[in-house]
Amino acid sequence: MSFVLCLRRWLLSWLLPPPPEQRPPIRQELHAWAAFDQCDLLAELDLLHLGDSLRTAALAQGGYDNESFDVMVTIADLLVAEHGWSLQQSDGWLERMGLWDD
Numbered sequence: 001m002s003f004v005l006c007l008r009r010w011l012l013s014w015l016l017p018p019p020p021e022q023r024p025p026i027r028q029e030l031h032a033w034a035a036f037d038q039c040d041l042l043a044e045l046d047l048l049h050l051g052d053s054l055r056t057a058a059l060a061q062g063g064y065d066n067e068s069f070d071v072m073v074t075i076a077d078l079l080v081a082e083h084g085w086s087l088q089q090s091d092g093w094l095e096r097m098g099l100w101d102d
Contacts, residue, residue: 054072076094
């Protein structure tokens, strides 16, 4: 009977992941990095969503007002500074958002 229990524990140890307190630190660090990366992506998505909302409002009003224009440029600057976008990418995004239309 004890051999069966030992065998069962050994098999389960191979099949089930260890509890969080017994996981190697590298896994915990990778998990923390993945959570940070996900947070960063969500922040970038929030900026893009805000830009799209401002674009929708500008289309309804016939163009960007001064405040919306400034916010759009600030979003583009944040995408470059905080999210790894190139200047060409942010300029292209501003153009697609209709910021440079007359």
